[in-house]
Each structure stands twice: as structure tokens, then as C-alpha cells.
Amino acid sequence: MTRQAPHKLPVTALAGIGAQTAVRLQKLGIQTLQDLLFHLPQRYQDRTRTVPIACLLPGMIALVCGTVEFTDMMQRGRNSVVCRISDPSGMLSLRFFHFSVQQSQQLKPGTRLGCYGEIRQGYYGLEMIHPEYKVIADDITVTETTLTPVYPLTEGLTQSTLRKAVKQALALCLQDPESLNDWLPDSIRQTQGYPSLSEAVQTLHNPPPDITSETLQNGDLPALKRLAFEEFLAHHLALLLGKHQYKTWRAPVFILDIAAKRQFLANLPFQLTDAQQRVIAEIETDCGRHHPMLRLVQGDVGSGKTLVAAIAALAALSSGYQVALMAPTELLAEQHYRNFSQWFAHSDTRIVYLTGQLKGKARQTCLQALADGSAGLVIGTHALFQDSVNFHNLALVIIDEQHRFGVQQRLALRAKGQNRGLVPHQLVMTATPIPRTLAMLQYSDLDISVIDELPPGRKPVTTSVIPSERRDEVIARIEHWVAQHKQAYWVCTLIEESEQLQCEAAEKTASYLQQVLPNVRIGLVHGRMKAADKDQVMQAFKQGECDLLVATTVIEVGVDVANAGLMVIENPERLGLSQLHQLRGRVGRGSLESYCLLLYQSPLSLSGKQRLGILRESSDGFVIAEKDLELRGPGEIIGNRQTGQIQFKIADLSRDRELLDQVQTAAQLICRQHPQAIEPLVRRWTGGSLQNLDDLFATVYSP
The missing domain is CATH 2.40.50.140 (Nucleic acid-binding proteins)
Structure with a gap:
């Protein structure tokens, strides 16, 4: 019988770890001795x-x-x-x-x-x-x-149990060269000044007497940097492998119809910006090849991403294929449906709309049109990847605000287009600018296009930071604003991570404002309303039948009302900078002078003042996103709803992001000179198996 390497043994092989403790360890992602070795202390006691x-x-x-x-x-x-x-x-x-x-x-x-x-x-x-x-x-x-290590725990697990288990695992694995095999090439280790893997692991679990707790906590220790670097490297390699696998598949080739495109552009009431034209050219080049496009388009609020997506859809439709556009909310999907219906009004393309709210005969008609190919373009929400939805020849998948969708959801939609050995092209969009450091790691499997130019005539939004004690002045300003036949938003932000409390706060705010502003027509929108009721309020606001819209952050994306040039955001200190920037992007969409008032609760912390000051001084989403990463960490850049984000065991994007500059170079060197190291590195840190690259791709991240 072949002896199993110690690092592959289950934790139950250790003394003192029974079935019940093994279940608790599994909640921490610990199943094998290797998992235990890479479950590092979160701090140290002196x-x-x-x-x-x-x-x-x-x-x-x-x-x-x-x-x-x-x-x-x-x-x-x-x-x-x-x-x-x-x-x-x-x-x-x-x-x-x-x-x-x-x-x-x-x-x-x-x-x-x-x-x-x-x-x-x-x-x-x-x-x-x-x-x-x-x-x-x-x-x-x-x-x-x-120093005494303090490990992350779960209910029912003690520090004593974990320390004893780690001690046993170290003793077993250090005796076996295969268990802590150093797959990081010597040239990289020497250049960076990193210790060996076994040295690094021992140091962090059992720090030598000359290392202080301060050195361990601040992240400067070479042992910690080495493991963080290796984890970044493994994820980067996994994404590159996934991209390579995807690019080996075949995709439909779009034959560009120059006349159809010229007619489409002629019907628009505005000219494309140079940035839009550049990104459209990149997409058309991708879709003219036999390999599937995998492209992320990022651009600031109002930069015209949706129109770029429409022209990509035109290329697919004029080549005889179907297109699916998926949005995270019904509000945004409905707006896309209206825009696309208007842009394609002069063509014979049939556009259908599919959400979970569509029932009965209307739903069956829609599904039949997609299955027989009579509908060329479908716009909808999560409903698009349900089992009952089948396509005739889906060739382009467009995903808006892509970070809102989980890996399996995106894969399910892609799989619906896989027929006759072909896979659809994928275009994903985000209005949340992604910092270079984050894009380098979490989106390295995507080709990235940036729309870095706003349409002419867009006026910058003037942002003011105002204490809540001056609420009466703000309310008076709204009254004066509305008297000029202009519209406004009042945004109620997250309260204790509870959507219910957030909605209750919005209801109370709307009720209070109605009392103090009896001549102002006030609408209310929040996430717990029925879709039809929400749509009715939004349509009234768009058509000017409502002066002030009180809303939760449900209006963060997709709402476009040119006459709304004033926004009040209550408790802005509760939100990340990028989300505040997204909300602010709902105003300034027309020719009006526009304003955003950040109504904060006193006293504001030093970091709160710094963050809101950044928003007041800058309207550049990329600058704001970089600052957000620096101040609050990667989880806040795209919000807590991010489901496709890589979860790291050891590396910390805020603390260790300077390591990312070396990761790409190291990955290229390994691919070129040490390809045998790729599989064990990826497996060690992601748990994936390279015997099925598609599964690995799905496990780590897939657009």
C-alpha cells in the first residue's frame, strides 16, 4: 500500500482530533494537515x-x-x-x-x-x-x-486544541520533504529575500525568541511576505490557466455589417467619444476571431458603457446570432430594455424582457421566442440562467455590474450558449472603477478596456460635506430647488447591515419630509417593495410627476433622470467611497448644474473626514477607487455583495498590495522556465485540480 504524504492526511489522523472536532475545523476550511499548516495565527500573545x-x-x-x-x-x-x-x-x-x-x-x-x-x-x-x-x-x-500564537476559531473550538493540532502537524510534515516542497524557484526567493517554505511556516507558527509581536503584526516579516506572495502567485497562475483554457475553445465569428452600424450611429442624438470608439474597435476585433472574447469594460458613471454594449450586440445580431444581457436588478434591467428598444427601434430585431416577475402566457411566449430564435436579444435578471430558458444560437453574453453575480450564475448563462462545439463571447461591464492592483490579481483572466472619457457637455457635480445638525438648511434647499421645477434624490444608507431597518428608515424619512415639505411631491423606493410598485414610482419620477425621490441604495446603478440635479446622501460615513461615487453619479446626467450633499452624523472620525474629503475633492472614479482600497480594503471597493471575489487565506490586498508588482513577472518566469511548479502551487493555495481546468476556472473565478 502506497504511503500517503503527511500533508495530505485528514486532520483526524492527529491525536485529540475526533469526528466532532473535525467538523468544527471544516468550518474554518481545514480538512487536511496542509490546511492546518496554512491556517496562520491572526495575532500573538507575549x-x-x-x-x-x-x-x-x-x-x-x-x-x-x-x-x-x-x-x-x-x-x-x-x-x-x-x-x-x-x-x-x-x-x-x-x-x-x-x-x-x-x-x-x-x-x-x-x-x-x-x-x-x-x-x-x-x-x-x-x-x-x-x-x-x-x-x-x-x-x-x-x-x-x-510568542504564543492566537488562531482564528469557530464555535466549540479552543486555542489549546488548535495549538496542539498545529504542533503535531508541523512535526509530521517537517520530517517529509514532499509535504513542504518549495515550488517557488530559488531565483525568485533570492531576488525577494524570502526564506524557504518550511522556514516561513515554522516562523509564523512558532516564532523564534528574537522576533517581537510588533514585527509579526505589521506584516514586514519576510516569512509572512513570502507566503502572501506565493498565495498571490498561485491565484494569478490559476486565472491565467483558466483564461488559456477558455481561449482554446471555439466561438462564433461576427461579420461586421458596416451599413447597419452606420445607420445605428446616425440615429443617435449624440456623437461617440474617442474612448467609446476605441473600446468598440477592441470588441469588434475580439468578436471577429474564432476564439471567444473575454473582456471587461470599465468606465466611470455616465461614460457610455451601455451604448458600447449595444454596438457589440449589433455586431452579433447582424451576423444572425442571439444576445443576452443580464443585469443584477429589475430596475437596471428595465432601464436597459427601454434604452435598447429605443436604439434598435429602426431595426427588425425582436427584443424580449425576462425577469422572475414574468409569469404565465407572457413568460411562455418569451421562452418560445428565445428557443426558436425569433427573439434576437433578451434583457433580464438572474431569471436568464434558469433551466427553463433555452437559446437557439446565443453568441454574445453581456453582464452588467458583473461583481453582483456569483461564479456559478455566470457559468450557467455561458453554458446556455454552448452548442455545436462553440461558446459565446463574453462582455462584462462595471461602473465601479477597479484599482490597478485589484485588477492585476482578481481580473487577470480578462482583457480589460477602459472608457476614460465622459461625453461632452457633462458638468462636474459639486459635492459638499454637511453635518446633520444643518438638516433644516438642507430641507430648505430642496424646497427652493423643487420650486425651480427641478428634481432631487434623498438617499438613506445602510443601517446595521439590515435591509429591513434600511427600508424602515427610508419610510420614516419620506413621511417626515412629506410633513415638512407639504408642497413637494415625494416618492419612495426601497428593496422590499414589490417590483410593480417600485417601477410605478420610478416611472413617475422619470416623467416628472414626482419632485423628490426618497430611496435606499437600490438606486446606486442604472437610474438616469436628466432633470434630477440634487442629491442628499444621509450617513455617508457608512458607505465605501466607490459606492458613494456610484450614487453621486445619478446626478449630473443632463445640462443642469448638479450638487451632492453628504449629510453626516457628528462627530465624524478622523478617517471619516479624510474619506469624505477625498470624495469632495475628486470626481475621478479611478482615483477614488485607489483611495478606497488604501483606506478600507478590497472588500469595500465593490461592496459587500461581491460574490466572485477571491478569498485569501493569508494574503491581504491592503497590507500586501506592493507584492503584486512582482507577481506578474514571477508568473511569466514560472510558465517559461518552471512549468512543473504550476500545478502544485495552484493546488496548494486554491484546492483546485489541474486535471480539469474548467472546474479550476469555475472554482477560482469565472466571468
Whole structure:
């Protein structure tokens, strides 16, 4: 029987890990010993020295050694046990709210204790609440020789269990050269000054005495940088492999109809910008090849991405193929449907609209038109990739605000176009500018086009930062604005991550504004309304039958009302900069002078002032996105709803992003000189198998 390498063994092979503990570890993504080795400490405790009680200060986390003077039950407020200890320099209280009779008996006078915890100011001086402690016999040393790792946990799992398991896993894997095989080429390690893999893993789980907790926490340690770099590299390689696999497939070739395009452009009431023309040329070149296009178009709010998508659709339709456009919300899908219907009004293309709300005979008619090919273009939401939807010859998939969709959803739509050995071209769009560092890693499987120019005549939005104490002034400004026959938005932002509370806040705000502005026609839109009701309010606003639209962030994308030139965003400090920029993009869409008022709650933190100041000073979405990444991290750039985002075990895009500049060079070197390292590197960090590249592609990220 072939011996299994230790790193591939299940965690149940370790002493003390039974079936129940294995289930808990699985919640942390830990199934094998290798998973355990790469489950790194989130911080470290310094128990290498004791601190005299007299030297303690509130906020310190320290190891203290003292003798119990007395233990007493306190019944003021919550019942607690207070234990008073002393050393030659002073006295300290230990307070326990959860305790047992056995614990009370253990803490008897004269007992020596080693206590570790945070120092706080209590009723009777300094105290530790629920410290970790142990009774010290004369021959026991309370201090540790190295820093103590603190691991991310889940319910039912203790630090002690995890530390013992990691210790066993290290002992087994360090004896086996295959388990911690260093697939990073020596030339890369030497250039970057990185330690070997086994050195790095040992250092982070069991730091040597000369390393301080500060060095470990700030991310400058070569051991940590080496693992973060390798993780970035593995994901980058996986995306490149997925892209390579996708490009080996065959796609329909679009034959450009110059006359149809010329007629289409002639019917538009405006000229294309140079940036739009450049991106259209890139798309047409891609779709004129036998290999499927895989292109991301990013551009700031109002840059004209949708029109670019329409011209891409025209190329497919005039070549006899079908097109599907998927949007994340019914509001946005409905707006696309209206725009495309207007742009294609002079053609014989049949356009259908499909969402979850379409029922009965109307739905059957739509599905039949897609299946028999009589409908050339379908615009809809998640409903497009349901099993009941079949296409006659789908050749172009357009996905708007692509980060809102999960991997499997995008794959399901792509699969619907796979027939006769061909796969559809894919065009994905986002109005959230993606910072270069983020694009380099998470979107390296895509060819990226940037529309970096706004249509002529668009006026910049003037942004003001106003404390909520001046709310009455803001309301008066709305009244004056509406009196000039102009429209406005009032946006209620996220409250405690709860959509229900957010909607309730919007309802209360609308009710209050109706009381103080009796002559203003007020509409309300939020995510919990029925689609038909929401659509009715939006149509009234678009047609000028409503002066002020109170809304949640549901209007973040896709709403286009030229007469609405004033926006109030309440509690802007709760949102990321990029999302605020998206919301602000709803105004300034016509020739009006436009304004955005950020109505914040006082007092505003220093970082809050800095963030809102950036938004006030800049209207460049790419600059804002870079600052957002710098200040808040990658999860905030595209919002918490991002479902396709790569999840890292060790690397941190905010902390480690300077490593990304070297990742592309290293990936090229490995592909060229060390191709045998690709498979084990990718498998180690992504859990994928290169025996099926399509599965790997789906696992990591697929547009």
C-alpha cells in the first residue's frame, strides 16, 4: 500500500482530533494537515516575560505573577467573583462573571497564579476581567520561551486544541520533504529575500525568541511576505490557466455589417467619444476571431458603457446570432430594455424582457421566442440562467455590474450558449472603477478596456460635506430647488447591515419630509417593495410627476433622470467611497448644474473626514477607487455583495498590495522556465485540480 504524504492526511489522523472536532475545523476550511499548516495565527500573545503590577497601565495586555490575598463574591450589579492578587510591587483584581464553585475553591489565599489578560480600570483600581490563569507550583515557570500564537476559531473550538493540532502537524510534515516542497524557484526567493517554505511556516507558527509581536503584526516579516506572495502567485497562475483554457475553445465569428452600424450611429442624438470608439474597435476585433472574447469594460458613471454594449450586440445580431444581457436588478434591467428598444427601434430585431416577475402566457411566449430564435436579444435578471430558458444560437453574453453575480450564475448563462462545439463571447461591464492592483490579481483572466472619457457637455457635480445638525438648511434647499421645477434624490444608507431597518428608515424619512415639505411631491423606493410598485414610482419620477425621490441604495446603478440635479446622501460615513461615487453619479446626467450633499452624523472620525474629503475633492472614479482600497480594503471597493471575489487565506490586498508588482513577472518566469511548479502551487493555495481546468476556472473565478 502506497504511503500517503503527511500533508495530505485528514486532520483526524492527529491525536485529540475526533469526528466532532473535525467538523468544527471544516468550518474554518481545514480538512487536511496542509490546511492546518496554512491556517496562520491572526495575532500573538507575549508571555515571554512577567510585568510587575506597579508597571501596569489600562489597555496593556500582560502576563502577571502574583499571590492570592482573598477571593470574594460581589453581588453589586451582575454577580461576580473577585480575586485580589499581589506581588512585591502592588495589588491587582481579577474579576470573573462566569465561574464555578470549583474555581472559587481553587483561588484560595496563598495560591500563586500566572494571569494573562487585558488591564482595565475597575471600581477598586486596576483589574483583569476573565484572565487566562494557571496555578503555579514552585518548580513551574510561568513564562514562555516564544510568542504564543492566537488562531482564528469557530464555535466549540479552543486555542489549546488548535495549538496542539498545529504542533503535531508541523512535526509530521517537517520530517517529509514532499509535504513542504518549495515550488517557488530559488531565483525568485533570492531576488525577494524570502526564506524557504518550511522556514516561513515554522516562523509564523512558532516564532523564534528574537522576533517581537510588533514585527509579526505589521506584516514586514519576510516569512509572512513570502507566503502572501506565493498565495498571490498561485491565484494569478490559476486565472491565467483558466483564461488559456477558455481561449482554446471555439466561438462564433461576427461579420461586421458596416451599413447597419452606420445607420445605428446616425440615429443617435449624440456623437461617440474617442474612448467609446476605441473600446468598440477592441470588441469588434475580439468578436471577429474564432476564439471567444473575454473582456471587461470599465468606465466611470455616465461614460457610455451601455451604448458600447449595444454596438457589440449589433455586431452579433447582424451576423444572425442571439444576445443576452443580464443585469443584477429589475430596475437596471428595465432601464436597459427601454434604452435598447429605443436604439434598435429602426431595426427588425425582436427584443424580449425576462425577469422572475414574468409569469404565465407572457413568460411562455418569451421562452418560445428565445428557443426558436425569433427573439434576437433578451434583457433580464438572474431569471436568464434558469433551466427553463433555452437559446437557439446565443453568441454574445453581456453582464452588467458583473461583481453582483456569483461564479456559478455566470457559468450557467455561458453554458446556455454552448452548442455545436462553440461558446459565446463574453462582455462584462462595471461602473465601479477597479484599482490597478485589484485588477492585476482578481481580473487577470480578462482583457480589460477602459472608457476614460465622459461625453461632452457633462458638468462636474459639486459635492459638499454637511453635518446633520444643518438638516433644516438642507430641507430648505430642496424646497427652493423643487420650486425651480427641478428634481432631487434623498438617499438613506445602510443601517446595521439590515435591509429591513434600511427600508424602515427610508419610510420614516419620506413621511417626515412629506410633513415638512407639504408642497413637494415625494416618492419612495426601497428593496422590499414589490417590483410593480417600485417601477410605478420610478416611472413617475422619470416623467416628472414626482419632485423628490426618497430611496435606499437600490438606486446606486442604472437610474438616469436628466432633470434630477440634487442629491442628499444621509450617513455617508457608512458607505465605501466607490459606492458613494456610484450614487453621486445619478446626478449630473443632463445640462443642469448638479450638487451632492453628504449629510453626516457628528462627530465624524478622523478617517471619516479624510474619506469624505477625498470624495469632495475628486470626481475621478479611478482615483477614488485607489483611495478606497488604501483606506478600507478590497472588500469595500465593490461592496459587500461581491460574490466572485477571491478569498485569501493569508494574503491581504491592503497590507500586501506592493507584492503584486512582482507577481506578474514571477508568473511569466514560472510558465517559461518552471512549468512543473504550476500545478502544485495552484493546488496548494486554491484546492483546485489541474486535471480539469474548467472546474479550476469555475472554482477560482469565472466571468
